[in-house]
Amino acid sequence: MQIKDFKVDESLKELTSHRTVVLPVACYETKIADNIQGKIPLHWHEEIQFILTLKGEAMVQVNEEKLAVKEGGCLFINSGCLHSAEDISGDCVYICLNVSPHFLLPQELFASYISPYISATNLPYIILDGSEEWGKNILDSILEIRNLIHENSPFYEIDIACLLTFIWQQLIRNGFQLEYSQTEVEKHRRMKEMLNWIHEHYAxxxxxxxxxxxxxxxxxxxxxxxxxxxxxxxxxxxxxxxxxxxxxxxxxxxxxxxxxxxxxxxxxxxxxxxxxxxxxxxxxxxxxxxxxxx
Structure with missing residues (x-):
């Protein structure tokens, strides 16, 4: 179900619970124009997010960068990154897939294969290219997850878990060099502190x-x-x-x-x-x- 009225706390953390009844996963279509002021406001959440544009074109901001995501394009947004979206075509619709990082792999593998990637300061987002095999694998998997949630067929939760593991494997296998900069961490921490102060004292x-x-x-x-x-x-x-x-x-x-x-x-x-x-x-x-x- 599309979220039309984003609710965030004082630090801009989104308050929406991204999950089905039993899974920490949410997958739904979003029409940007249906939201208040016709855009998705600046927010962040602990879940990783994939945006797959079905129609039109969106301008997505992730931290300080703006990226045009055209029809058929897909964008990965990392955990904890500030992001927003505006409709630049007037009719933009995209699939939004939000997943808790802790659900991607068994807990025993979290430290080795999840934590380094969601903590890396050089990976606020990844543009996924559907013309490359690994990119197409991810796009197809997102569409399949959407269908599984809608169909609610027997054992669909297991199928979704398998697809999410496959998506994450495709991401980390394809040459992303990890970097960690304390300066970058500090910069975005201070930015959130200032936004937090504004949200508490705006009146x-x-x-x-x-x-x-x-x-x-x-x-x-x-x-x-x-x-x-x-x-x-x-x-x-x-x-x-x-x-x-x-x-x-x-x-x-x-x-x-x-x-x-x-x-x-x-x-x-x-x-x-x-x-x-x-x-x-x-x-x-x-x-x-x-x-x-x-």
């Missing part, structure tokens, strides 16, 4: 200095982090997060645009309306009325 008066302090950085270094990793400024990110938080408040019966503006941290309703219109192509009041029509 208050927030300055660049406050955000930088949360990451133990200077103001200029803080701006550099946001520009490099998120392609935006700290204050612009704050504004977008406040707008995101305003959406469910505007949907509440009897809510007032001015009150909502102050609740999410704007000190001017006119400024809130201006930023909302720029982001959503409608005013907060129009959004509220549109929601009631639905």
């Amino acid at each position: 208050e008066k927030v300055t660049l200095k406050c955000i930088a302090k949360a990451g133990r950085l200077s103001n200029s270094e803080c701006c550099r982090y946001f520009k490099k990793i998120l392609r935006t400024t700290p204050i612009n990110y704050l504004i977008q997060h406040r707008l995101q938080k305003s959406l469910p408040l505007l949907q509440e019966p009897g809510s007032n645009v001015t009150e909502v503006a102050y609740k999410v941290g704007f000190n001017s309703s006119s400024y809130f309306i201006e930023k909302f219109r720029n982001a959503m192509n409608m005013t907060p009041l129009a959004y509220k009325k549109k929601n009631f029509i639905k």
Whole structure:
């Protein structure tokens, strides 16, 4: 089932439980345009993820890089990596396969064949090429897993477990050189700390200095982090997060645009309306009325 309203905690960790009834696995089709603001917001989770585009084209951001994933393309996103997705074709649909790393292999093999790969700082993502045999093997396996979950046939859980082991084997057998950089680990840890602080204090008066302090950085270094990793400024990110938080408040019966503006941290309703219109192509009041029509 597609997730249309992503819920994340203060550190952007996704709160959705990615699993069937008995397996720590989730496989579903996602139409990006059906999500709030027409995109998958920035988030992370401990599960590894595969994105296989069935239709259209998605722009996927993984940590600081943006990647176009066209129809038929597939992307592996490693555990713990910040990522988001936007629809650049207007009709993008993709299969999303999320798997707990602990389910890929028996626990006895985790230290040797799982941990080094999900900890490697040079592997935030892998582009899977369906024209290569090993890439096609993974793509075909993802489609088969989707069918097995939908069909719910006898022993399908065992079949899925076998396919996941096969997928992981294909990934680690095909020449990926592992690297580990404490600098990279520290960089992304500080980024998450700053995002965490924004998510806890967005409704208050927030300055660049406050955000930088949360990451133990200077103001200029803080701006550099946001520009490099998120392609935006700290204050612009704050504004977008406040707008995101305003959406469910505007949907509440009897809510007032001015009150909502102050609740999410704007000190001017006119400024809130201006930023909302720029982001959503409608005013907060129009959004509220549109929601009631639905």
